[in-house]
Amino acid sequence: MSGTRSTGEQVHRAGRLTPTEIAEVLALARTAGDTDGADPLDEHVLLRLRDERAPATHLLTRADDDTLTGYAHLDTSAPASGIGAELVVHPAYRRRGIGRALAREMVAAATGPLRAWAHGDHPSAAALAVDLGFLRARVLWQLRRPLTAPLDPPRLPDGVALRAFRPGQDDDAWLALNARAFADHPEQGRWTAEDLRVRLGEPWFDPAGFLLAVESATGRLLGFHWTKVHEREGSARIGEVYVLGVEPSAHGGGLGRALTTAGLAYLREQRGLDRVMLYVDESNTGAVALYERIGFVRSSAHVNYHLG
Template sequence: MSSAEPRVDQVTRADRLSPTEIADVLALARVAGDTDGADPFDEHTLLRLRDPDAPAVHLVARADDRALSGYAHLDTTDPGAGVGVELVVHPAYRRRGTGRALAGGVLAAATGPLRAWAHGDHPSAAALAVDLGFARARVLWQLRRSLTAPLTAPGLPDGVTVRAFRPGADDEAWLALNARAFAEHPEQGRWTADDLRVRLAEPWFDPEGFLLAVEESTGRLLGFHWTKVHERPGSARIGEVYVLGVDPSAHRGGLGRVLTAAGLEYLRDRRGLDRVMLYVDESNSPAVALYERLGFLRWSAHVNYHRG
């Protein structure tokens, strides 16, 4: 190999990472996210990365100076449904074969179907996916809206009130509602009590920003708008429509629009935010139409690639 040719970094496999290695991966993710304008890992991967007992395969790429140059996370919770993959390369170590070496490690480590997210829909990720036999299967849009623009707050349907979530008291009823509201969703509808518990313990969790629509006569939960605030040093604060759901029995009554507006007002008036984002599947036409009517515009795309 001539000195002019790029060196391929060494990729090693581990079933667990040390606390120092986890901190290094999180730091790498922050640098890549700041450079690319899109974080390389979704919340699910970040939560699992910090959980030493979560079943996963970790692929770590290091340069000659032992610096962390790249990382791939393989979620092996349900291999039959497909191993989830997220991969990132440090901006300072790109264009030297690191991404392709990590991808090769993924193919060697996993058996069965693979599901890989490319956050930001970068052309380099699309090219690598095509070269490795992955097919574009799903697109998740990030939409954004200014909170300084006027908000239209429709009135609540008769017999319905909105209150804050009560941790410990509303858990089971909310999980049941979430499962009904997202029965066809590949991830959200499968949440368990552990999935909820982990998020309720996150530093960002705010019960006052977890709004529930309740039928006054029975106390039955009809819908919800769970908001979230992203706060990171050096970045502007931004709110998120974290999860919005309505019981199928309460569809077509305008409750989704009411709950969306209530959450946006909370983020603006109670949390002092001036912008908000959300994620929605490109294929979910009713939800996309609702958000666009509420003033949301497309900001970026995240693509899920499948390989059988």
């Protein structure tokens, strides 16, 4: 295994993972996700695992037979503004102190304030956070809706039309709109051309499911609904409201609702799905209210803990 042994008795630290180690981490995350009902590593971490250029610290624990029992990821790309951290322990090796050892090593390895996600809001994660001095700072809800339930047709404002995203042509305009729509969001509003490029290259990307609302007279982008389809062997397919945003000057005209229902109709009628999910900040009461009016209900919670 690459890296050096850390001060933690069971924890090994690495600046880069080998392809074999990456495969082990992905298998561990799938096992934990199937057991817990919530994936322990978010999309950002999974993308960075495959990117050799992405600065990160990897923490690993192993059993005597070399089985990977735990993993923690620290995103060290911007330490001054916060180090993103995520942690997972194999279900068969829990209650042995592995999670605590990984968490303590996360704190020791951090060179800036820590921002750690607990996906699923498990009581054990909350207890560990309190013990180590982390503060509960942000809650992200996962909402779900059956697509078999009645769905209102999208009602676009006058002078607005829908079309599909055109990779290579709409990139810059979309990035500018995304930055305006999510100016106060700690992650989404900071997307770069590289962030977009990586996702456009993912196997799940479907330009027909990336809907843009444009001003008919000028072609100006006013909003978007980027859908995603999750397909995992052994699990039912589910759609996602991946990112939905509206030009701030176009708020209040019903465009957000129209974009939402248009994307849901696409997932149901073009992709043949019967359920959909989305993530929304608990504090974004306007968006929560919109989604609840369309029939979404809370499914689970994901908590971000801060230290430093």
